[in-house]
Amino acid sequence: MRILIAASLLIIVAAQAARAHAFLDHASPAVGSRVTQAPAVVTLWFTQQLEPAFSTVEIVDGGGRRVDLGLQVDATDPTVLHVAVKPLPPGTYRVEWRVVSVDTHTTTGHFIFEVGG
Ligand SMILES: [Cu+2]
Numbered sequence: 001m002r003i004l005i006a007a008s009l010l011i012i013v014a015a016q017a018a019r020a021h022a023f024l025d026h027a028s029p030a031v032g033s034r035v036t037q038a039p040a041v042v043t044l045w046f047t048q049q050l051e052p053a054f055s056t057v058e059i060v061d062g063g064g065r066r067v068d069l070g071l072q073v074d075a076t077d078p079t080v081l082h083v084a085v086k087p088l089p090p091g092t093y094r095v096e097w098r099v100v101s102v103d104t105h106t107t108t109g110h111f112i113f114e115v116g117g
Pocket of ligand 1: 101103
């Protein structure tokens with residue numbers, strides 16, 4: 001009986017893990033925020049571990065020009081992505097993310113932040 005209960009608990013946990021795709025938890029600069037200091041790196045925190053080889057982040061300025069330089073998964077936390085960016089003049093920037101989590105599900109989303117003087 002004890003084994004049966006343990007087995008069914010395992011199944012429930014597995015099912016919940018499969019439903020938990022990687023979504024954006026928060027970002028820096030914060031989603032929708034206005035910052036006075038242009039960031040050198042945009043950081044995104046996700047709700048699940050990512051497959052870095054299949055995850056992309058594009059950041060564009062108001063004219064649609066790419067400003068992202070490269071993507072790096074955090075060395076200690078595989079749910080965190082760091083995106084280096086060119087020097088950002090004041091303006092509105094759009095971050096488009098597409099990530100594949102370790103459960104192989106793809107999720108996408110976007111947000112903006114503003115650099116203002
Ligand atoms: Cu999933």
